[in-house]
Amino acid sequence: MRVVLGIDVSKVSSEVAILVNGEKVHGYTMANDAIGFSRLLGDLKTVHKPEIIFEATGVYSRRLQAFLDEHGYAYIRLNPLEAKKQLDSLRVRKTDQIDAEKLANKQAETINRAVKSLLSQYPIRSITSDNGSEFSSLSDLKGVEVYFAHPYASHERGTNENFNGLLREFLPKGVSLNSLTTEELNHYVSAINDRPRRLHKYKTANILFGLAQTA
Template sequence: MGQLTAEDRGFIEAALLQNMSVSKIALHLNRHRSTIYREIKRNTMKQGRDSWLGPMPYQATSASNLTSMRRRETRSKKKTTPQLLKKITYYLQLKFSPEQIAFGVKGIPVCTNTIYNWIYNGVLEFDIKGLRRRGRRYKRKLVHKKEAQFKRPEKKWFEDHSIANRSVAANHRLEFGHWEADSVLSVRHSTTALATFVERRTRRYKTYKMAKKTSHNMYKAMCQLLKDHPGAVKSITCDRGSEFINQGYVGLIESKGTKIYLANAYSPQERGCNENHNGLLREYYPKGTDFSKVDQQELNQAVESINNRPRKTLNWKSAQLVFHKELRKATLI
C-alpha cells in the first residue's frame, strides 16, 4: 500500500473521536496496525511541557501538514550542496530571478519555491532586497478556506451511495426504519443550525440542535438518532451538502449498520417528506429565528406537537402512535 491519503487521515480522526481501536481502524483502511500507530504518534501535535491542556487530539489537516513539512526538510537536506548553492548565488548576482534559474539554467535540480525558501531562510548568502521587486512574490489566487479544507469525494463514491441503490421496500414505504435527513439554518448572523430527521413510513419527526452546520456535528446528530432509536434506523437519505458527504463519518455510520443514501443534486422532491416537515417546523420557528436562543427542550415540545397531530395519510392516526406500533413489531421480529 502507498502513503496514507487525506481521506484516510480524515477517517482516522473521526474514528479516534469515537474511541475506535487502532486495530479496527487498520482493518477498515486495509493497513497494518503498525502503520496507523506510527501515523498517530508521528503526526499528532504536542503541547509544550508546561501546558496544562494535556495531549492534543489527532487532526487530519495537521497530520498532512506535518508530513509535508518533514518531506520538504528531507528533500532540502539532500539537495543542498556547496556547489549548487554557489551556482545559484552566481546567477542571482547576475539578476536572474529564482524562476529563471530553476527553469532556464541547466543542472539546477530544485524548483522556484525551494530557491526562494533558501533565500528567506539564509541557506543562500544573498540579500533578499537584491531580487527583482525586492523579494515580493506575485500574488496568487486565494483558495477559499472552506474549499481548501474540504475535498469532495470521487464520482464512484457518489455512485455507491446513490438513492438509486435504495431498496424498493424503502422507496415505497413498505419497510420501517428508513429515514430522510436535512439541516435547517438559523438567522444569518448565527452559526447554530438544526439536524432534522423523519422516518418515511410513519412520518415521525426528530430534530437536534447543532452549534454549527458541519459534518462532525451532523455525524453526532446521526449518532444520537441511532442511540435514541436502536435498531430502528436502517438507512438515512440525505442531500449532497458538505455536512453529509464526509467519507470518514459516513463510513463510521455505516459501520453501525445504517446505510447512507444521497439524493440526486437539485432534487429536493426525493426527500419530500423531510422538506414538508421542515415546513411544519417553520410554523413554530419562522425564517429569521435565531436557534441559538432556542433550547433543545423547547424544540422537542414543538416536534412532539407535530408528531401528535392526526394525519390523513396515516388514516387519521398520529405519527407518534404509528411509529411506536411499528417499533414494537420490529422488536418482536
C-alpha cells in the same frame, strides 16, 4: 438475484420501493417529471431484468407506462385493489415520527455524532441527505445505507422537506433558528408528532410509532 421495483403513483409524485430477494433495500419519492423519470431510469439500468409493479391509476399512471414502454421495460400493471395488497407489502412500516436535535455547529464531525446517537435509538436502515459539506462524512457510518440527493432535487428528501414546512408553522420563514433553545425544539417536535395526520387516517405519528414497536 431478484429485484422488484414497486411504484405507488399519485398525481405529482410517486413512491418507489426497491426490493432485492424479497427485502426492501431502498425507497424514495420521485417527481412525475423528467428529473424523476431520469432517476428511475438510472436505477433500472443498474439491474438485470427488474420486475416493475405499479397500480393502474388512469391518467396518473399513463406517463409512467409511456416512459417504461419507450425504454423497453416490461411491467405488471395492477388494478387498484390488487395494487393495494401488493404495494403495501413493499413499504417499510412508516409512521412519519420525527426527531430533531439542536447542534452546536454545522461541522461534519458534529453531524455524525448526532446521527450516531439517533442510530442507537431507532432501527434506521437508510439516510438520504443533501450534498452540503456538513454531511460529507455520513458515508463513514456503519450499519446504515447512505444516499445523497441530486442537486436541486429536494423532492428526493420529501420527508425532511415536509418536516421543515411543519416546523416553520411555529417559526415562520425569516425567523432565525439560531436562538431556538433545545426545550423549544423539543416542544415543537412533540406537537408535530402528536398531530393527527390525514395520510394515516388521522392517527398521530406517536401512536403509530408505538404500535410499530409492538408489532
